[in-house]
Amino acid sequence: GAVVSQHPSRVICKSGTSVKIECRSLDFQATTMFWYRQFPKKSLMLMATSNEGSKATYEQGVEKDKFLINHASLTLSTLTVTSAHPEDSSFYICSANGQYQETQYFGPGTRLLVL
Amino acid sequence: QKEVEQDPGPLSVPEGAIVSLNCTYSNSAFQYFMWYRQYSRKGPELLMYTYSSGNKEDGRFTAQVDKSSKYISLFIRDSQPSDSATYLCAMSAGGGATNKLIFGTGTLLAVQP
Numbered sequence: 077g078a079v080v081s082q083h084p085s086r087v088i089c090k091s092g093t094s095v096k097i098e099c100r101s102l103d104f105q106a107t108t109m110f111w112y113r114q115f116p117k118k119s120l121m122l123m124a125t126s127n128e129g130s131k132a133t134y135e136q137g138v139e140k141d142k143f144l145i146n147h148a149s150l151t152l153s154t155l156t157v158t159s160a161h162p163e164d165s166s167f168y169i170c171s172a173n174g175q176y177q178e179t180q181y182f183g184p185g186t187r188l189l190v191l
Numbered sequence: 192q193k194e195v196e197q198d199p200g201p202l203s204v205p206e207g208a209i210v211s212l213n214c215t216y217s218n219s220a221f222q223y224f225m226w227y228r229q230y231s232r233k234g235p236e237l238l239m240y241t242y243s244s245g246n247k248e249d250g251r252f253t254a255q256v257d258k259s260s261k262y263i264s265l266f267i268r269d270s271q272p273s274d275s276a277t278y279l280c281a282m283s284a285g286g287g288a289t290n291k292l293i294f295g296t297g298t299l300l301a302v303q304p
Contacts, residue, residue, distance in 0.1 A: 082234070110292075117199075119279060119296045120235070169234050173290070179225055179283075180292060182234040 079103050080172050082183035089160055090191055097155045097186045099170030105150035106172035110180060111143070114167045126153055150174075160190040194218050197280055197295030206304050210267040214280035214295045217261065221282040223290065224256050226265045229277045229297065238278075239265065270302045 079102040089095050099109060108127050112120040124140075126132040126147035134140045142164075144156040153172075157164050167187050171180035197214045204210055212226075223242055227235035239254040241247045241263075247254045253266040263282075267274055277297040283290040 078237075080234075117299075119294045122291065125291065167232075171234075178240050179223065179237065179290065181237060182227070184234045185232070187232065 078177055078181040080106075080170065080181050080183040082170055082186050084186060085184065086187040086189075088189045088191065091161055092159055094156055094158045095160055095188060097157075097168055097170075097188075099153045099155070099172065099183050101151045101172040101174065101181075104172075104174040104177060106153070106174050107150065108173045109147055109153040110171045110173075111145060111153075111155050112169045112171065114169060114185075116167075120169060123155075157188065160188070162190045164188065165190045192217055194293050195280065195282060195295045198298055199296050201299040201301055203301045203303060204270055206270060206272060206302055208270050208302070210270050210274070210300060210302075212265040212267075212278050212280075212298050212300070214263050214282075215261055216263075216282060216293075218282075218284070218293075219258075219261065220284040221293075222285070223283045224254070224263050225281045225292070226252075226254055227279040227281060228274075229279060231276075235279055270300075272302050272304045275300055275302050 081100045083098045111123045123138045124132045124134045132145035147153040169185040171182045173180045195216045226239040229235045244258045251268045255264045279297045280295040281292040
């Protein structure tokens with residue numbers, strides 16, 4: 077149980093385009109989903125927390141207009157990187173927590189490369 | 192001072208060795224402690240979850256929490272090459288669905304066959 081998927085697993089895009097990443101909880105209802113960013117050989121940096129049906133809460137220093145987060149249902153959250161630039165290239169990981177989960181369960185991550 | 196400190200390694204051990212991974216923390220409000228394993232280019236996988244002080248064992252893995260010293264450990268017995276990964280400690284002050292995790296930097300472990 078507690079399986080989280082992400083799509084796509086990797087994406088390459090041109091500078092200036094927008095990229096959407098999906099995060100799904102496959103076997104539980106995720107009341108809360110988290111989005112992280114991870115640089116090579118670094119730990120996870122929390123970007124935002126989203127609760128189903130409400131606006132995401134962004135961490136300090138994370139641009140909410142650049143990283144759009146939508147949590148429209150109890151099994152799906154999306155992160156859209158708008159007008160992507162090379163410095164947005166990174167490994168993006170989501171996690172989910174539901175009413176009966178003791179802690180967060182992570183997706184496999186999405187590797188974004190902006191050219 | 193970081194809230195959570197973890198030796199980044201790398202730590203290299205021979206197959207079959209006992210591995211000890213550690214984290215220290217400064218926030219006395221932390222009550223929930225987790226260890227995640229992350230293989231290269233993959234998402235973290237939950238290994239152990241403990242609440243408050245004490246020990247918890249699951250197969251070859253044992254987690255220890257000493258809140259008086261603000262120190263947590265993960266022991267891996269009979270280490271295998273498949274255990275080679277980055278191990279992240281994480282902790283939070285609250286439990287439940289909205290808990291915000293604070294991560295260590297991760298320790299890179301290599302188990303040599």
